[in-house]
Amino acid sequence: MNTTTSPTLNEPAWFRxxxxxxxxAFLGLFLALPLAAVLxxxxxxxxxxYLVALQEPVALAAIKLTLIxxxxxxxxxxxFGVTAAWxxxxxxxxxxxxxxxxxxxxxxxxxxxAGLIYVLIFGAQGWFGQYLFENDIKVIFAVPGIVLAxxxxxxxxxxxxxxxxxxxxxxxxxxAALTLGASGWQTFWRVTLPNIKWGLLxxxxxxxxxxxxxxxxxxxxxxxxxxxxxxxxxxxxILYNEYNFVAAFACASLLALLALVTLAAKxxxxxRGQAQRALAPIALPAVQPST
Amino acid sequence: MKxxxxxxxGVALAAGISAGALAKDIKLLNVSYDPTxxxxxxxNKEFGKYWKEKTGDNVIINQSHGGAGKQARAVIDGLExxxxxxxxxxxxxxxxxxxxxxxxxxxxxLPNNSAPYTSTIVFLVRSGNPKGIKDWDDxxxxxxxxxxxxxxxxxxxRYNYLAAWGYELKKTxxxxxxxxxxxxxxxxxxxxxxxxxxxxxxxxxxxxxxxLLAWENEAFLTLNELGPGKxxxxxxxxxxxxxxxVTVVDTVAKKHGTTEVAQAYLEYLYSPVGQRLAAxxxxxxxxxxxxxxxxxxxxxxxxxxxxxxxxxxxxxxxxEHFSDGGVFDQIYVPSN
Numbered sequence: 001m002n003t004t005t006s007p008t009l010n011e012p013a014w015f016r017x018x019x020x021x022x023x024x025a026f027l028g029l030f031l032a033l034p035l036a037a038v039l040x041x042x043x044x045x046x047x048x049x050y051l052v053a054l055q056e057p058v059a060l061a062a063i064k065l066t067l068i069x070x071x072x073x074x075x076x077x078x079x080f081g082v083t084a085a086w087x088x089x090x091x092x093x094x095x096x097x098x099x100x101x102x103x104x105x106x107x108x109x110x111x112x113x114a115g116l117i118y119v120l121i122f123g124a125q126g127w128f129g130q131y132l133f134e135n136d137i138k139v140i141f142a143v144p145g146i147v148l149a150x151x152x153x154x155x156x157x158x159x160x161x162x163x164x165x166x167x168x169x170x171x172x173x174x175x176a177a178l179t180l181g182a183s184g185w186q187t188f189w190r191v192t193l194p195n196i197k198w199g200l201l202x203x204x205x206x207x208x209x210x211x212x213x214x215x216x217x218x219x220x221x222x223x224x225x226x227x228x229x230x231x232x233x234x235x236x237x238i239l240y241n242e243y244n245f246v247a248a249f250a251c252a253s254l255l256a257l258l259a260l261v262t263l264a265a266k267x268x269x270x271x272r273g274q275a276q277r278a279l280a281p282i283a284l285p286a287v288q289p290s291t
Numbered sequence: 292m293k294x295x296x297x298x299x300x301g302v303a304l305a306a307g308i309s310a311g312a313l314a315k316d317i318k319l320l321n322v323s324y325d326p327t328x329x330x331x332x333x334x335n336k337e338f339g340k341y342w343k344e345k346t347g348d349n350v351i352i353n354q355s356h357g358g359a360g361k362q363a364r365a366v367i368d369g370l371e372x373x374x375x376x377x378x379x380x381x382x383x384x385x386x387x388x389x390x391x392x393x394x395x396x397x398x399x400x401l402p403n404n405s406a407p408y409t410s411t412i413v414f415l416v417r418s419g420n421p422k423g424i425k426d427w428d429d430x431x432x433x434x435x436x437x438x439x440x441x442x443x444x445x446x447x448x449r450y451n452y453l454a455a456w457g458y459e460l461k462k463t464x465x466x467x468x469x470x471x472x473x474x475x476x477x478x479x480x481x482x483x484x485x486x487x488x489x490x491x492x493x494x495x496x497x498x499x500x501x502x503l504l505a506w507e508n509e510a511f512l513t514l515n516e517l518g519p520g521k522x523x524x525x526x527x528x529x530x531x532x533x534x535x536x537v538t539v540v541d542t543v544a545k546k547h548g549t550t551e552v553a554q555a556y557l558e559y560l561y562s563p564v565g566q567r568l569a570a571x572x573x574x575x576x577x578x579x580x581x582x583x584x585x586x587x588x589x590x591x592x593x594x595x596x597x598x599x600x601x602x603x604x605x606x607x608x609x610x611e612h613f614s615d616g617g618v619f620d621q622i623y624v625p626s627n
Contacts, residue, residue, distance in 0.1 A: 224355045238356075
């Protein structure tokens, strides 16, 4: 946060340069180089081959499915995240710490396990398997399963982003609004939401990036039916295993592009959020809460 | 409320009827193992044409590929395959046993133990064969690095293992010597991938190992796809007959109303068209006379033994060698 160099941190110039250089080299090796590799491989046979690879019906189907999964998972987790964070930050109730633990569960569970949970519940040999099979309801190895797995792994993002923001703001403004006669809904819409909107957007961006990029959990419940249940990350793996490197990297470049857009959007939101906080009429604690 | 329900039912019925009258678009799901991708890409097109001509219906065939064991597991868990075309009978036995969706004697329902095409295991070595690998004996020499997948998860890997075992057993007639031989061989394996394609990528892309134990069709495909001149195929003196069987999943097909087309699909694999395509994609066709002679010429002659004659069938081989605590677990110690 602090832009002026603190006297206690007055390291020699060569040391600072060394640290910065090491950081940049690390960044180049692990981020820039792979990104360049993806793009070179994708364009190895020219832009024509690149575009053809992206217009394959199965590639388009994979893109569509990825968008559907994210399109359902993100709004659901948006609603859930806001309500959960609201409840946790503004109210005291029994089982609050249990709720917080549950929200964090998808972070601590391996995505493969997340997928297997749904296989155990909805698989043909699972709890509801017989019923689903007889009534021709497909959950796993179909779109609903992929959406479920995506919702599960992206569950914590919005809530986790909002809880510290809401806690930091406390309940004073809401209490003031209620005293002045605002209804609960008005309070939320006019007071709470404007205060959290940048944090919310930040959470949504992260949630969306994970939803589109998820591999492990989705791989378990997908069934890998070409053109039907392959999301973009799964499609990349299939193409790679078929020695179709140009198409594999072309699709991978789409995901890389998504990452870059996410990064840009995230930086923008952070910047706007900070600018707004600096202008906020009520003085906020200068120290970021440690999360 | 009643009226609403009636209206909804009416609309649904109308939609159903019109769909039935208009489109005879039939969907079929073929769940297969890793290396058959290219074969079924071509075969599905041909079958689509044939079925359209015969019945006027459009049939869309969806494919799912992966390691044979993994694919069988997915079908057991409810991946609704109308037909399965897997690497070995044992995996299909498992589906029948766990689900009861088709009879246990499924293998008698189509000719040649339900295998329209077969394959075998050969060696892929680096160009010029720098380590001079000619037969199974060369794989246990020190300093030779062998690439093969994990027999716990891969069908091809189980054939690799049993082929090595069968070679030594035939030579010495002694099961203990065969066990020692295979133990020695796996000491030369630096890494076990989970499937055949993974091993091929390890050998070809990552440049690990001196010899890859590979499906014959996968070895040919590697030569073609990744540029000839980089690798050579070495044919051992004997190898194993890999029967790669197919069957209709009766209960699923019945539910989808695809019994007839699923049956026809598998039978078409035995037709001259199917046999010709199998041979073109380096599978040994059941009826070589139906395939193109130039394709058949590419298959080297070698002595093949079967799982049934040498190991008493898949059930027994699986239990003895690959089950938990089986021979493979006893002999394989990861080197690290």
